[in-house]
Amino acid sequence: MEKLLEIKNLSANYFAQDIKIPALRSVNIDLKKGETIAIAGESGCGKSTLALAVLKLIEFPEGEVTGDSVEFKIEKNSIDLLRLKEEEMRKIRGKDISLVVQDPYSSLNPVIRINKQLAEIYRIHHQTCEDIDIDGISKKYLKMVHLPEPQKILFSYPHQLSGGMLQRVNIAAALINNPDILISDEPTSSLDVTVQKKIMDMFFELKDNFNLSQIFISHDLNLISAFADRVYIMYAGRVVEEGKTADIFTSPAHPYTIALLEALPHLNAPGLDLKSIPGEVPAPESIGIGCAFAARCSHSRDICFNSLPELKKINDNHFTRCIKR
Ligand SMILES: Nc1ncnc2c1ncn2[C@@H]1O[C@H](COP(=O)(O)OP(=O)(O)O)[C@@H](O)[C@H]1O
Ligand SMILES: [Mg+2]
Known part of the structure; x- marks a missing residue:
């Protein structure tokens, strides 16, 4: 290989x-x-x-x-x-190459909603036009990591989620740009x-x-x-x-x-x-x-x-x- x-x-x-x-x-x-x-x-x-x-x-x-x-x-x-x-x-x-770390609270900004943070991570690496449905893309990844009610999570702040849920969000964030x-x-x-x-x-x-x-x-x-x-x-x-x-x-x-x-x-x-x-x-x-x-x-x-x-x-x-x- x-x-x-x-x-x-x-x-x-x-x-x-x-x-x-x-x-x-x-x-x-x-x-x-x-x-x-x-x-x-x-x-x-x-x-x-x-x-x-x-x-x-x-x-x-x-x-x-x-x-x-x-x-x-x-x-x-x-x-x-x-x-x-x-x-x-x-x-x-x-x-x-993406990194997920031990502390689920360390990677996300506590005062910004999840959807904004995922969109930012996606946007840094894509030349996107304004009308792309980034929330839709984010939702797909939140579903992939088995988060229930991705729509609700998307508009939550990190502090509203449990450690386990946040770690799933971190993993979704690590996967959103399809890393190798x-x-x-x-x-x-x-x-x-x-x-x-x-x-x-x-x-x-x-x-x-x-x-x-x-x-x-x-x-x-x-x-x-x-x-x-x-x-x-x-x-x-x-x-x-x-x-x-x-x-x-x-x-x-x-x-x-x-x-x-x-x-x-x-x-x-x-x-x-x-x-x-x-x-x-x-x-x-x-x-x-x-x-x-x-x-x-x-x-x-x-x-x-x-x-x-x-x-x-x-x-x-x-x-x-x-x-x-
Ligand atoms: N920022 C830092 N400044 C000084 N020493 C550090 C720092 N981070 C880690 N170390 C030291 O480096 C060594 C390896 O740490 P680390 O890589 O965190 O180990 P592990 O992840 O296997 O627990 C340890 O002795 C730790 O104390
Ligand atoms: Mg360590």
């Missing part, structure tokens, strides 16, 4: 009080046409930073994005997003469990019915196992393992992945003792030269602290960064 997005050696740093915080470190990720990849890992591992870095939403003085390239295939061309000027990047964001790539950053994490399930059902529907390619960021491995074609496990700003979903879940290779899976509650085996991972994800600025997981790893040896393990191949799709392999 053709690669739609090829991220090469991408890094991101934040700047805070004169220190450089290397939150994303030389990450290589690719996404094929029609594929859903998941980015997993504990909180603080750099998942959100990756999403922001791809869309170049980290800028001086808050931080910087560096790296070799982020190749995006658009029609017959390939463009390097890393080299694009902000003006060009703005044409891609929300049109060719949808990046979702923990899109259901802030919602009630019952609402989460309904929104995930909709994500499954989107996957089946549209030719979308998706980057799905989540710390919920149960969700990922059902939803993604391939998985990238991130730890302390790096990808430590990648592989087809089945391989990651049946033959995990990195001690971090194994630890994450052992900490996973099994729906069919309640009461089973869960192992928690000792220690915490280190702060990016405190990470040394070796494997960042070494301090929490029961297999670590001196060498793990002193040099970064190379990425080793397990099969054509399955790779890990651990000397144990």
